[in-house]
Amino acid sequence: MTEHGPRQPSDLEDELLVVRCQLGERSAFDALIRRWHAPLRQYIRRMTGDDAATDDAVQEVWLRVLRGIARLREGTKLRAWLFGIARNVLMDRLRHKYAWPMAADVDLDEIAADDAPKHLEEELAVMLMALTRLPLAENEVLTLFYLQELSLGEVAQVLGIPVGTVKSRLFRARQLLRQEVARKGMTA
């Protein structure tokens, strides 16, 4: 549990919440909802782009969380587990969008040579509009990594793909985002 160095207080708080929920403390469920509702909603809203669909999906996510938390073996992985559930719900509802071909017209060699801007996190605030126009897979990986601040490992767990694939998808997504910004004449 601690093999990756000292754990952050937020990780400890997450695990404590999971343990309290598993013990059956009703107030812990309220605390869990208060802590994670907004980030989950934000992620789902970005993917659906629609308030009504978001509310519906969020309700479904929490239903699955309430039903499944007793079986969560590693409380340390709460964040990845929650976003994984949200992603499964989105997959069920947006299957047609996820089935879109991934942006294949991007030259990966060119991407590999691309040095990612240091201040991309700040720029993303300006790029949110462009982000919504990206294919769902690219939008999702940028949202999880930059907006929800999940680690590469957590993103890999949520998406069910290797960390290497997450990295290449992030490169590709950044490239696409830049192209989208340039195409619309926005300044990054």
Add this chain to the structure above:
Amino acid sequence: MNQTNTPSSATAAQFSALQSLADKQLSWTSRLGHVALLLGALTMTGIVSALWLTEPHLPVRTQVAFAVIAMIGLSWTVFAVWVLRYRQVLLADQNVVAGRMAVAFTSLLLLGALSLAFMQPGPKAYAVVAVGAGLLASAVALLWQSHRAFNRLLQRRQALERELAEIGK
């Protein structure tokens, strides 16, 4: 969600809806009701099957009736297991209560089987007693396991609280 809501009122409404969802999903009545249904259906199936097996020279109609009742009991058992496995997974404290209920139900079942064996001794009656004893032993093991899981979580909770308190110092 109403688009005219201010963000704060919309959030409050969402929390309230989610709290209602949690109340409904985590309800003790519903969960332990399904545990009672499971144990009741199991007990009923056990008793009817025991009577069916031990009672000699039963008319065909009675045998058919026993078979139908046993099937109904089995169906309710399967339904309750499905609910508890996929819809209302028990939390640690509920598992302890469910374990106690299982011990109580299976004790009753064993008592019934023993009375039957006392009134009509024979290999079939002893077999039913053995089944009852096996179920009671399983229930006790289940209760012991749920107590262990509960205590393990309590210890983890205390350790995490200590760790967080040390960080906060």
